[in-house]
Amino acid sequence: MMGRTLFIDPGRCIGCQACVSGCRECDSHRGKSMIHLDYPDEGSSVASLPTVCMHCEDPVAPCAEVCPAEAILISPDGVVHEADPTRCIGCSNCVNACPFGVPKIDLAAKLQLKCNLCYDRTSLGLAPMCATVCPTGALFYGTLEELQAERPGVDVSNWFEFGDVQITTGVAMVVPADRTRDPVPGGLPTLPLVQVNGRDTGGRVVSDAGGQL
Amino acid sequence: MSRAVGPVPVSLDPSVAPPGTRNFRDAGGIPADQWHANQVKQTLVPTHCCFCGVQCGMYLRVDERGKVFGVEPRNHDINRSRLCPKGLNAYQQVNHPDRLTAPLLRRSRDEPFREASWEEALDFTAAEVRRIQTAYGRDAFGLLGGASLFSEKTYLVGKFARVALKTRHVDYNGRLCMVSAAGANKLAFGIDRAANPFADILQTDCLLIAGSNVGECFPVMTQYLWGARDRGAKLIVVDPRETAVARTADIHVALRSGTDAAFFNSVLHVVIREGLTDDAFLAEHTTGWDELRATVAEYPPKLAAEICGIPDVQIEQVARMFGTAKKAMAWHARGIEHHTQGVENCLTVINLCTATGNLGRPGAGYGTITGQGNGQGGREHGQKSDLLPGGRSIANPEHRRWISEFWGIDEAELPQAGTSMMEMVWQMQRQEIRGLIGICNNPFVSLPNYAVVKDGYDTLDFHAQFDFFLSETAANAHVVFPVTTWAEDEGVMANAEARVVKHNKAQEPPPGVRTDTWVMCELARRLGAADKFDFAGSREVFDELRAASAGSVNDYYGITYERLEQTGGIAWPCPDLDHPGTPRLFEGGLTYHPDQKVHLQTVEWHPPADRFDEQYPMRLTTGRTVAHFLSGNQTRRLGALVEQTPRPWVELHPSHGYRNGDPVRVTTRRGSEVLPALVTEAIRPDHVFIPYHWPFPTSANALTIDALDPRSKIPEYKVCACRIDSAPAVDPVPAPPMPPGRSAYPEAQASRDDPLPPSSPQGRGTGEVR
């Protein structure tokens, strides 16, 4: 199913953001960090979740599909690249269509930027910067066999579910061995959200202050 | 869906994106088009991180002009390429625009600093030393070192105090860090260092972490914890907060801060009750077991659970898990050490390990995790008030004679033991100490009870400080010497495993900057001790250090730069050039006491120094966050780290009714501060937590108590009485100090004004709305 790829295990993540700083040091990122680190359990625990590009395989790269400028290249090895700077028009389609919330955008430069699996490193056989520096192995780069050799009994899944839609990806997440039959939930709420942390939600529209936001 | 509000002037660029997708955390605030990735040639200089006691290996990337411009992971066997955010950003200090590049000088604190020549600054300092010592005696001048210095420099600090200044008043900031563990280790084992290397953790069956937020303070060490768990080990974490390692632990004991001794006594109580002790080991290798057994008999789980505020079954669970494990291991850090019974707390952990026979075997043992890069090495070679090089005691006549001879001085000239760092501040207030040189420390942020510290330093007639950024303390001095960063000089440090590692020089210091070694030697020359301070650089100092430590417990004699470069680190004791070093102590149960036994010590729990009453009902505890280091003088200037955690906060439980971001005033008997609330269930309801890296008026240490452990003289940072109430607005975080006419690199300070807390103690998530 997978060759050398990234394996994400939020259960091991300590939320230190070494990946965020490491990403910046990758030469092809020019000092900008593409990785996301969120604290999804805010208010309850210090749990954290690193998010790199999942390099979607089926459907192939929704970000590339919704790009009106044919700017996102998928190389034969399955890596979904960041937008071609000559083509990207900065429309944000990929930013808002990505089911995992990965792409970022530089509004002034009219340029999308996203995790490219540190292509300058991985194409030479090195691990991506985030997985190299990750102090806990929450981000692991290698083959599934290598992962299982280091962590006996772990299993992984690259199968996600968003509502009725299922997506398989090039990057996988660690799941308990008894949890590989079902897809990993993608988080799309099945019931409408009414309140979050005491704040009303529900498609609230906020006022536009005008000018740049 | 939409509501027309009439035409609004919109800029010609109408693009918009959710905040988390469009803000980039640029490297040190360097805009993308100034990022110089266009290096076709680079030199990778192997070295180690300058920050914590794990001492991760790293390469510094040096460009064709000889300037450090980046970092590359290094597959050193301490860290196996892993690095934390501090380590990854460390290189940015080297060519940082905030660097000091000329000595600063002023005759009185009413004047602004002016840049001075090295000659003038050194002459003035030497003259002040002489003036004060002539008028008020030798001991009226003090010296404070630091544990982020290379061991060579810590050796020089001690020698400079005893031989050039001839004062008894020398101490260092490891006093705020490691000394409780050191004291306990000396009492129990006769040697002061962790007993096992990190690699032993991987082989344990049960790992107990007491008072250490490993995930944030020693992130790279987490791989050993997780590695052990991958192999089936159980993890027990004792911490009032549910930290990242506590979150997934098998047992998390969220006890009240300041009750560790009661807890560990009670765990031992259950271990004895259930017959889980290793009686053969106790009989053969220990003294004092009967007294200890009698003492812990007074700590049944019911009583301890009440003291600690935890369910009593938890104590039994911990005792069974630890006691039944074939190989168990305990590691602790400041959480149990920063107490008025810090030494005793450590002793209770040692007692538990010893009683279960978990000592000196792979996967079974005991360790303390040093906080500073050279927290271990920094206390070994004589900058501690009561120690001489090689960990020799300044009170021991034999040791005094040996070292006086080695240094070629009259033993009568060698001062007696001085006082600890906090006590020296009190002496400054009383004008017993009138002049001070501080090297590599920032007590205005790091010492407790800021008001007292500020008063003490303000009372000084003369104060000089060595640093490469203008620290809060340096900004209050008369003379500031701009010295090198770790990447501009070579030297060794000893990490938390007592593994001595070599830091290599990656680039020349910027013009105007000198090494600490050079400055100390120049001052010594002006004080008439030129012949004792004739060192060209670290290499010569290290050779003298090796010889000075020969024959002592902390024997470095067999460690040379060449061997360190070949091996990637050697653990002392290493008495001769063929000796492989000693990664694991106490093999066969043998300690460094003359009788080679573990001297078990009885401990009675007592409450913390600060009184809890109706006015001050809650417990304030302090600690670190992952993006910053100690007093923050280094990390509060690095853009990426400021972005991650721009400001301190007060962490409290939702039961108090505050919401995230509300301004909350925390008041103790020493002061009060308003910080934004980080409301989380991951802290005990009766506790609040404040990270301590920021200066007054957002300094945790303006609130903490300057009560000391009677033995180690460590301040009780980890618990004091406080109350919380709501306030109108949070206190702003001040900018890092800069010399007159300069301001701190603005790009790195961009988010400092953020009034909100981070969403989690580890910092702001990358997608947070700002």
Place this chain on the structure above:
Amino acid sequence: MGRRVRSRAVLVAAAVSLLLVLAIVLGSRGLRDFDSALIPYTVATIFLAFGVTYRYLMWISAPAAWRLFRQGLRTAFSRENFRRAPTSLPRMAATYLGFQRFLGARSHARWIAHQAMFWGCLLAVAITFPLTWGWFTFTASSADGPGYEMRVWGFKVLGFSSSSFFGWAMYHGLDLAAVLVIGGVGYFLWRRTRDRAATTGQRFGYDFLPLLALLTISVTGLLLTFSEICLHGGGYEFLAVTHMVSVVFTLVYLPFGKFFHIVQRPAAVGMALFKFQSRSRGEELFACRRCGTPIDTVPYLENLRGTMRDLDLGFDEWAEYCPRCKRVLRGSAYLQHVKRGFR
């Protein structure tokens, strides 16, 4: 859809090429002003017209581009746009297409180099295409004098002296263009060998070939002038052939490689106008359904969801959450349903 779209694109492209041929015939007064030495160039421009039209149609027939194309055009030519912000279209065109201000945000050096290349190419095109098509002619006003006159479609537009500055500039316009292009191309070639961001994943055909083609055109063009002035025509023929080959190659290649961004870039203006219209009306932005931070304009989001539905990406509802909330929700779902802790 594939075959029908393709055959329609071929038909339209052929029609456009025919129109160009017609325009050439008419503009050169029935080929009277046409310079037969330039035939290869002319043929290349006709191929270019075919290629660009074909590729353009193929491009905008993809769902995402098609929707944006429609929205952009609809906005640009809407009465509301002319009434409310008549200057927005030309101003956006000037910043996005002419001065390319967004490139400055990527890197100042790249912006300068790209501007040099852009204006150089534009100048060259403005001079050579009409000449190739026989639309411009320069004729001596007298048999031996320095006076020249420029004619467009046979009509005299202006007369000038070849010894005047204007005359010099007209004569050396292409040399100036070549110098600009060489400067820009030189920088980009240098960058492609050094900048680790640029070298990552670069491909010869896509990234180097266009630069090398422009470099060959400019250098041989300059050398032609050099040969004429200094070498009395030495090597002229070889240079002329090389020049011609490189130009023809570039024109034919243009629709299919990196150069296609020239044709695509106006979409940036359409996109900006589309968002601008909603925002200049004062409409509120669409807010994330969970955290309430603004995501983008409401019409934009509807357009995106439509695109996603066109593409059978069935999670278009997910677009109503901001990327951070998507990650946070996924993170809490993982904690809740997959595993909470270490194991």
